[in-house]
Amino acid sequence: MKRFKWVPVLLILMLVLSGCNGFTKGGSGAEEVEAEGDKVTLDFWTFWGSEIRRPIIEQIIEDFNNSQDEIEVKHTFIPWGDIWTKELAAIAAGDPPDVVINDINATALRGKNQQAENLSKYLEEDDISGDFYEELWNATLYEGDSYGIPFNTDTRVLFYNKDAFEEAGLDPEQPPKTWDELREYADKLDVKNGDKYERIGFYPLFGVGTDVWMMNADNVNFIDENSEVQVNTPAKLQTLEWLKSWHDKYGENNINSWKAQMESQQANPFFSGDLAMLVQQPTFYTQIRDYAPDLNFGVALLPEKEPGNGHTSWGGGFVAEIPYGAENPDASWEFIKYLTGKEAQEYWAVKNFDNVANVEASESAASSDEFDDNGKMVYELAVEAMPQTMLTPVPLAAPDFTTLVNPEFDNVYLGKKTPEQAMKDAQAAVEKLIEQNAN
Known part of the structure; x- marks a missing residue:
């Protein structure tokens, strides 16, 4: 239920006496549903606010809303530099959004820190893990359970x-x-x-x-x-x-x-x-x-x-997650399934010229008539590269290890250290960090 800090006593009595129990919440800023027969409203946070990407994600949302009559998704755009700090603050306050687009490489870390909902109960009934590139799916796992569904990705x-x-x-x-x-x-x-x-x-x-x-x-x-x-x-x-x-x-x-x-x-x-x-x-x-x-x-x-x-x-990429404590996780799951399904994924891929996580959608997009010959050439090569593309999930034992390693690389290019010394020092520094984090 929604957390009210100040609610007039009279209102509480009226609700109890009337037997009203139809209030649900669709996440941060969502409107309340005042009757059991009304739609559940979900608040979906993304950082896609550009003139190119915003219309595309909002078309996908509109298509989902029109595909059924139980769930209404609202899009909230939050700039790249703010979205995840605001999400964590909302989770801590007990008022998170219902679905959020998040960095795939830190999905396991958020699972460990109880910042994302465990999706295992949904996957037991509707296992969609095989729909995605294996490397992407594995990046969503913490102790064998998924905490986010891959959405889009990239390669080099x-x-x-x-x-x-x-x-x-x-x-x-x-x-x-x-x-x-x-x-x-x-x-x-x-x-x-x-x-x-x-x-x-x-x-x-x-x-x-x-x-x-x-x-x-x-x-x-x-x-x-x-x-x-x-x-x-x-x-x-x-x-x-x-x-x-x-x-x-x-x-x-x-x-x-x-x-x-x-x-x-x-x-x-x-x-x-x-x-x-x-x-x-x-x-x-x-x-x-x-x-x-x-x-x-x-x-x-x-x-x-x-x-x-x-x-x-x-490569890297992004996942669709249900933030920990979201009010309507069942409805959120239904939207995420649509968002990461073939139809929505292929639409995103073609309109954005972006690599997507759904294998079938990715392969289908490569032959899209909306691409010119050069576009098809590049996209087909990208699809070919995906099975050979590694991700770098944040290591739980040392999330910030790159702050120790990257300066050592710079020391080599600047002539301050030999490659041998820099690599030796980087190895020792990361080993020490893991040891410190374990204590």
């Missing part, structure tokens, strides 16, 4: 300039498949004038970070599900040495100059041909479509460290 792929390939004598239909080929291609694609580059073939830390390449190398997260620290593995050390060689090749000044240009969507050096290859999310295609429609480009899986190692990529 290689975009490359076909005209630049031809100019450098490379086959535009044969992108690099390994790290050695990546370096070979980049050297041929570079155009240097004195100490400055007019075109950079490729720099691995444009678009993704050190961690992505380390997972590409050994397919292992920094902390596994048993809280074992795997920071200083041989493959990760080799990766850091490899990345440092790229940094030394181009130099800090050139790297910073190109990085500054990339901060502007319209002036991205990949659009002008000044950067020949770039790792990005598949949704990067929409920027090419809008700002460089004549660009002759291709896409490929993330190159593997060596043949047979795997084209492992990295």
